[in-house]
Amino acid sequence: MKSLRSLALLPALAFPLPMALAQGPTHPDLVYATVGQADLHLDLYIPPAPAGPKPLLIFIHGGGWSGGTNASLSGPSTIALNQGFAVASIEYRLTSQAALFAPEPVTFPAQIHDVKAAVRFLRANAGVYGLDPTRFASYGTSAGGHLSALLAVSTGVAELEGTVGPHVGVSSAVQAGIDFFGPTDLLRMGLDAQLPPGSFIDHDAPTSPESRLLGWDGPGQGVGDIRANQSNPAPPYPELVELATWVNPVTWVDPSDPPLFIAHGTNDTSVPPTQSIRLSAALLAAGVPHDFRTIPGAGHGLGGAVNQAAFTFIRRKLIGPNLPDVGTTVCTGDGSSGACPCGNESFPGGGAGCAHSLFVGAGLTASGAASVSNDTLQLQGDSMPETFVLYFQGTALQNPGVGLAEGLLCAGGTITRLGVRPTLQGSALYPGPGHPSISVSGGVTAGVTLYYQGWYRDVDPHCNGSNANLTNAIAVTWLP
Template sequence: MRPNTVASLALVFITFLSTGNAQETDRRPRPAISFEQVLKREDADHDGKISQTEFKGPGRLFTRMDRNGDGQVTKQEFLARPNFKPSAVNMPDDVQMLRDVVFGQGGGRDLKMHIVMPKQAAKSPMPVYIWVHGGGWQGGTKEGGVGQLIPLARSGFVTATIEYRLTGEAAFPAQIEDCKCAIRYLRAHAEKYKIDKDRVAVGGSSAGGHLAALLGTSGGVAEFEGTGGWADQPSNVNAVVDLYGPTDILRFVTTPGFEGHNRDGSPESRLLGGGVVAENLDGIKRVNPITYVDQNDPPFLIIHGTADRTVPLNQSQRMHDALKSSKIDSTLHIIQGAGHGGPGFAEPKIREMQKSFLMRVLREPPMEQQESIAQP
């Protein structure tokens, strides 16, 4: 991108931040540059979207425009004013948020999470749900998960949205190591946060869905534990919500229409440490959640759209098939016409599906089991 284009995009960003609330949408100044112009200059794989790999403007600007954290900026996202401000999230009176809790170390620095939980002390230990953000393993932040955690916190969950090292900082397995560290931290502090160690669930979208699925199948895989802290705690989970996450990356990059992901510099290539993806068979096998599927894995809820142009539907189908082959409780829900995130996944019935799944799998233990739980 030429300097004047970057400047124009920066102006758009400033305009986004300075405009009013959603009711004033129709009165916003028009962007100084059209999305079509940006596509012409940036869209190397001609898929009608701008990935973080393709984007040559400021990284912070890309993150701000990428409203659903999927590592892609669509025309709708480009034209919409980013109206999410972490500090401005309205917490209900019965919910509290603990911001930037340090949960461990990764690459010699602190790793942080936001914890959203009921304000009133629970009578018994609560289940915990950990959200892993998307962004092609190279973008996104923990901030975007806060809003969707509030309903679960109001339903008696301790919830957390976590950060992990992105591929610009470290290649795989840094990402899964950090996620596992977060789980170990919460188990180590179960008494402090009133958590039931035996009711731990994870969820994520896109790259976060991949990591959530890998958390679900790699319990006990020592090479993924890392050295971030709380080594005395296990990192296994009891339920997984996987929203359109990649799994079998070799099948991914050879699916017609998705071959651009095979190139050196693609998000998948960066995850594997660089190079042409299909040439790194060992790396592909290592990052694939299906590699580690066995009969000890937890229940899965997998949701994917038929019109996803970022991650092919076969990724979720293969994950589901592998789980069912090992007789694991797995549900694959396919949303007709839905893309990579977007409105189809914001439908109340889809959100309720996820909540109902978690409530079912992590239901409160029987009374006789409750009585054996030591009270803090």
């Protein structure tokens, strides 16, 4: 059971307009810990404005836990720095560096021990570097996304805190996190890779990144061997199964976890997209606020609008929900007050039958995890009002051809009103009493993601009109 909890947030602060990105770190190569005979470093970027302690985004690089570097910033971390956040980019032990850190191990939980040591160092030295210790967030991609999510959900877990660095006892909590396409359940990676879009990696093999992470990478070993021996009482399997459980962010989710932003491309053939669906489902079941976005057509790498959306999420969670959203208001349509047949600002001619609104970087987003057996759909959305009327376009698309930031073009078919449903932290369960289930023409296939047009009525200040329709795609992956 977790013993430490996330720190309370301070009142909202005003933030400046974007500024030019610094050419390099303000404090390069800070040593945050020494492991074996080698130092672990981080680069710290401090923006000149605003005055006073800065909220901090901690960047954790990817590379299959065996490669990668903290030498540069990208994605939400660059946006954060331009918006007045401090950014720390950290090193951690890689599975390819056994000789460098000998005699200390480079297999799990070495990586999360290092990440938590970096957080403790930054919090302990917050006054030195002008950081706000109550406003820390993490961000990572791939293996770094895994570590970012694990950091966020495992505050106070003794097995994962470790004793790396000089600041043992200082909190390693973050108040929000971003996970871009990170593994979340290693024993199911190989199984999830059997679903579309598949994987070019044999995740069960002893040569896989996750097998090396767990240190079970010899001939005849691997994650697949651990999964096949989950009930085997003979050593070393009980210890390996326990380790393979500790490494999973889904293991440690509970209602006290901080909010998370998750994004995953539907064509990722390195980390199965279902891994992020599993984390979202666990967070939803625990009532943890989160925003999960599947990006149609994207592979193992994201950019563009989802970077802005991720930063907007972090900014709103750390600084306060009453600040203006970071984004661009788009209002189109014919201005009438009638029901909107398509509800999308991208529809040719600006749509028909109503005014439309789309707030880029915020607005309506929703993702779902559904059961083939009973068509129950769980929706989790960001920036939805506490009570809303949600509509679905009747025709589902497997390949919408446009990103979630634009929503779907009008797909045809009838619109089904699901009714007014109360939400808890932006989430609601469909169907509910008096609300129909969602049908899919032609049946469903396990592992296939379908995209629906979804929208609800919105009001000022997003658009200069009495009412508008906030719209976006809703992705539903039908699980086995």
